[in-house]
Amino acid sequence: MATDSRRKVDTARGAKTGRSPWKEQARSYFDHHRKVSRDSARRLWKTPVGTGMTWTVMGVALALPVALLLLLTSLQGVSAGWESSARVTAYLQLEVPLEDARALVDEIRTDSRISDIELVDREQALAEFRANSGLEDALDYLEENPLPHTLLITPDERSRSATGVEALVTFVRGLEGVERVQVDLGWLQRLNAMTDLLARAVWALAILLAAAVILVIGNTVRLAIESRRDEILVAKLVGGTDAFVRRPFLYTGAWYGLGGGVVAWILLQLSLWWLSGPIERLAGLYRSDFALVGLGLDGVLALIIVAMLLGWLGAWVAVKRHLDDIEPGDIAGG
Amino acid sequence: MIEFRQVTKRYDSDHTALAQVNFSLNRGELAFLTGHSGAGKSTLLKLIMVMERPSAGEVVVGGQLLNRLPRRQIPYIRRHIGVVFQNHQLLFDRTVFDNVAMPLEVMGASPRDIGRRVRAALDKVGLLNKEKMNPMQLSGGEQQRVGIARAVVNKPPVLLADEPTGNLDPELSADIMNLFTRFSQVGVTVLIATHDIGLVNEMDRRTLALDHGRLIGGGSSPLQGAPGGVSGH
Numbered sequence: 001m002a003t004d005s006r007r008k009v010d011t012a013r014g015a016k017t018g019r020s021p022w023k024e025q026a027r028s029y030f031d032h033h034r035k036v037s038r039d040s041a042r043r044l045w046k047t048p049v050g051t052g053m054t055w056t057v058m059g060v061a062l063a064l065p066v067a068l069l070l071l072l073t074s075l076q077g078v079s080a081g082w083e084s085s086a087r088v089t090a091y092l093q094l095e096v097p098l099e100d101a102r103a104l105v106d107e108i109r110t111d112s113r114i115s116d117i118e119l120v121d122r123e124q125a126l127a128e129f130r131a132n133s134g135l136e137d138a139l140d141y142l143e144e145n146p147l148p149h150t151l152l153i154t155p156d157e158r159s160r161s162a163t164g165v166e167a168l169v170t171f172v173r174g175l176e177g178v179e180r181v182q183v184d185l186g187w188l189q190r191l192n193a194m195t196d197l198l199a200r201a202v203w204a205l206a207i208l209l210a211a212a213v214i215l216v217i218g219n220t221v222r223l224a225i226e227s228r229r230d231e232i233l234v235a236k237l238v239g240g241t242d243a244f245v246r247r248p249f250l251y252t253g254a255w256y257g258l259g260g261g262v263v264a265w266i267l268l269q270l271s272l273w274w275l276s277g278p279i280e281r282l283a284g285l286y287r288s289d290f291a292l293v294g295l296g297l298d299g300v301l302a303l304i305i306v307a308m309l310l311g312w313l314g315a316w317v318a319v320k321r322h323l324d325d326i327e328p329g330d331i332a333g334g
Numbered sequence: 335m336i337e338f339r340q341v342t343k344r345y346d347s348d349h350t351a352l353a354q355v356n357f358s359l360n361r362g363e364l365a366f367l368t369g370h371s372g373a374g375k376s377t378l379l380k381l382i383m384v385m386e387r388p389s390a391g392e393v394v395v396g397g398q399l400l401n402r403l404p405r406r407q408i409p410y411i412r413r414h415i416g417v418v419f420q421n422h423q424l425l426f427d428r429t430v431f432d433n434v435a436m437p438l439e440v441m442g443a444s445p446r447d448i449g450r451r452v453r454a455a456l457d458k459v460g461l462l463n464k465e466k467m468n469p470m471q472l473s474g475g476e477q478q479r480v481g482i483a484r485a486v487v488n489k490p491p492v493l494l495a496d497e498p499t500g501n502l503d504p505e506l507s508a509d510i511m512n513l514f515t516r517f518s519q520v521g522v523t524v525l526i527a528t529h530d531i532g533l534v535n536e537m538d539r540r541t542l543a544l545d546h547g548r549l550i551g552g553g554s555s556p557l558q559g560a561p562g563g564v565s566g567h
Contacts, residue, residue, distance in 0.1 A: 028442050231425055239440050242409075
């Protein structure tokens with residue numbers, strides 16, 4: 001905290017009057033921090049409804065962007081998985097015989113950009129199609145196999161970028177006997193574009209909500225400052241430094257943040273639990289292993305620390321704006 | 335201990351609260367500050383506590399010139415000045431002990447130190463047995479004495495009092511004055527603002543008399559023979 005360094009100056013000066021040694025000064029400094037933090041927590045505890053409401057507001061405001069970020073991370077995981085399994089499919093001309101196709105496979109295999117190549121011959125393809133499509137009867141009407149030999153090419157890891165795949169496609173297309181090359185990266189690019197867009201939107205939302213959290217805490221702390229006006233006046237009168245007067249309110253903000261972070265985490269866990277069933281079913285329908293990833297321990301800690309920092313920052317804003325206004329100038333009447 | 339040199343305080347262009355005030359108080363001196371309301375008593379006290387800054391002239395407390403003291407240094411000056419208010423400014427959300435402990439807490443004293451010194455201060459004002467009570471449960475005179483205990487708990491070299499006997503009956507007032515006298519005997523410079531002329535006469539002490547912002551009596555220090563106050567009436 002920024003106040004810490006200033007406080008050190010404090011205690012050093014305090015030593016002028018109290019002749020306690022340095023160690024004792026440091027201890028009483030930490031004692032004071034512990035006392036103030038405990039006192040601030042107790043004050044929040046005394047008004048459970050108001051505190052709970054502030055926590056909930058903060059929790060909702062924090063849970064929303066974090067949930068979206070989690071969703072985003074999960075989506076990016078999906079697209080990353082697909083990217084690595086990107087395959088180029090080359091359909092040969094119908095009249096190419098199987099031997100020629102095998103020769104072609106051997107030729108392509110020598111290219112360094114290819115990690116794996118598989119030949120699906122026409123008969124095999126027809127059998128698979130017959131088995132999977134449920135169009136057996138219709139196929140029987142056909143006089144000959146309409147399917148060509150097919151090459152399934154897996155690019156080498158280094159060539160899995162968009163340009164790499166494109167170069168590979170051009171190369172394969174130029175080979176003799178290749179009728180058509182297909183690589184279905186379009187949807188992947190669209191998904192990537194969408195997640196990029198979503199990421200920006202989520203970050204914008206996160207920033208807005210963080211600002212909202214700061215304002216909410218700022219306002220709550222402003223009320224706390226008003227309600228402790230007398231105490232602030234007396235503290236200033238008897239020689240309390242700004243850091244001393246601010247400290248309880250900064251702790252109050254941090255405690256609000258802690259509670260808000262915990263509420264956000266609970267909300268996230270609840271919605272994750274609530275959504276996990278339907279998401280599994282949906283992912284199952286798409287044959288995807290997509291799953292919403294929850295917050296790990298690191299994530300929870302980060303969430304709570306960020307929440308506390310936001311609370312502290314909100315308190316700081318309020319303190320900066322309102323504490324300086326409370327000056328004991330009008331206290332001495334007459 | 336306290337010295338005013340040609341101090342003028344103007345609030346607006348036309349309202350002059352203090353005009354060219356000169357005086358100095360020595361260590362262990364007890365003096366009264368009198369004058370009708372609006373004569374500038376509060377302004378003078380506020381200048382000593384750095385709640386206000388002079389428009390002209392110099393205010394020196396404990397050898398330190400307060401005029402251009404940076405804002406963040408003000409708390410350290412206030413730690414050397416105990417103040418007693420007419421309305422005592424006690425906090426009713428904590429015990430007598432915690433009220434008196436505030437100046438020590440602000441300084442970062444250790445809990446052991448705080449306990450010892452708070453009890454010593456409460457003992458001096460005769461309220462040792464009420465340390466755990468809420469100030470609200472005390473009588474007016476007792477509350478005032480708690481305020482005095484708080485003002486002296488960190489043994490400040492300067493003690494200011496603003497109408498300390500304002501709401502009290504004569505007997506209690508005499509009690510309080512006795513306390514102040516005792517403090518001055520151990521070297522504390524005490525300045526008491528009051529318009530209780532009877533009390534002032536009874537005590538027969540140096541009296542700084544203000545009238546419309548001008549010092550009309552008691553300006554020169556009896557010990558130092560400092561330049562006399564403005565004598566023009």
